Amino acid sequence: MLVRYLRLLWIQLRASALLAAQYRSDFFIDGVIAIFWATTALIPLLVVFRDRQHLAGWTFGEALLVSGWFVLLNGVLDGAINPGLQAVVDHIRKGTLDFILLKPADAQFLVSVSRFEVWRVTTLALAGGILGYAFHQIGHGPSFFGLASAALLLAAATVLLYSLWILTVSAAFYVVKVDNLTYLFSSIFDAARWPSSVFRGALRFVFTFVVPLALMTTYPAEALLGKLEGTTLVYSVLGAAAFAFFARRVWLRSIGRYTSASS
């Protein structure tokens, strides 16, 4: 079962790589775009730190870790999550989701892996550069445990982002045109570039529990700095799993509605 799905994932990745190789100019365009976005992601940080040493308890190097992680997640989002799920929206609009539903394999899996933007690895490389520079600023590298926790949180954050997207896309079964929802999602995600302690009151609550942005960038940065508590790590992983479970239920319900009610 698992082997079969891994093989399907491999074939889809291969197809995306073939496609990427066909459009080599995309490599340069994506590279330029990646540099542009990474820079714009850093500018607010540079502005804020121009005349102060700390921001809500974070030094420049530490806050840069958060921003680097934000760029990293953006790369994952644009390279692996967005393209496949944008494909679902297209399928629903064109009525070709029928072909997916007739395949003897899980439909959510098939659509999720249907497209990858391979050239987005440039964004990941850039994020690596930013993180490296941040550690240079801080003056020491992360511990092994810190790295391992950060890797675990990266997986949790990816699952979380993916689940949020599945929820957004599920809405497409009801309203067909979800462009606005995806814009809303990206603008909320944008807040993840700041350490979560920057936000106060209601916003902080929302960004920790409703749309857990803290988990996506602040906690991994804290983990790398060796400041994250073990319980927070456990809760984050459990929270991501719960989110994934909920998104799966909603997806199944939406598919059920698609086949039972629509034409």
Place this chain on the structure above:
Amino acid sequence: MISVKGLKKHYRVSKRPPGLKAALTALFRRSYTEVKAVDGITFDIAPGERVGFLGPNGAGKTTTLKVLAGLLHPSSGEVQVDGHVPKRREDAFLKKIMLVMGQKQQLLWDLPPSETFELNRAIYEVPRAQFKETISELTKLLELAELLGKPTRQLSLGERMKCELAAALVHRPKVLFLDEPTIGLDVSMQTVMRDFIRRYNERYGATLILTSHYMDDVAALCPRVVVIDKGQLSYDGGLDDLVRRVRPEKRVVFHLSKAVDRADLEPLGQVVSLAPAKAVLQVAQDRVAATVSRALSSLPVKDLTVENPPLEEVMSELFARSRAAREEGQADGESEEGGGEGDWE
């Protein structure tokens, strides 16, 4: 193989009234109408049979096909396909069927068709050896050799449809659902597709259901037709019988050595068309022999043929008749088409 008992599929669609004021009211208070896309259909199909679904647009053909494929849940009634209940969409069932829709495509747009074949091989878990055999057979029969390596977007519609068909056959399905597979194709490509579909059916004993607007498709492929009209089954049987029932007359085509007057023809039968060198008459079946012998003695006939009326005409007459019958039976003036926004064909 396929058994359908009392199948109904009803939709609730919101009425969308014309005009801004009504549209604004509808934002808050929607009124719904029930659309009976399929309204009590019963039929059985034996293994290896080729059956054509005929009916005007919106008759319920595609809805029935989608219910059989498991894409739509029936509102009521029983449906079985090779021992499976389609709506459960079990893997074992999905591996037995295929669906080709002439208007929609599953091929990966920017990659060559061979990539889609490979993907389907993995999804359907087709053994490598069988896959190779199937592909080489399909390549030969459909003449795909030159197409397999080109990106799909560079193929013509006809080439794409051939690859589309091949992609849907990678797992050697036992049941073929073909929804307008030849739409938009030129005549020679239609013939290629038809010949291929028949060959596949004969070779693998596959059962096939076809919907098409091209009567030639149905005439060439399907010994049995099911006519669906307004969600109800109005005929189920041989195509020849259907033609005889709707149009018991035959057409006699005369090729003439010189022009004749319409008045000379009228005593023989109903004149369908008259050109200087050709005349077409419509006569009752039992009078064909008499008409032919009278014409041979009284007209300058070079050659003649006796034909069935064109299927297109037969069908439009059939649909016109059932429409008239319905309108008669419907005392209240409620239009059953009005207002719905659903596309339920």
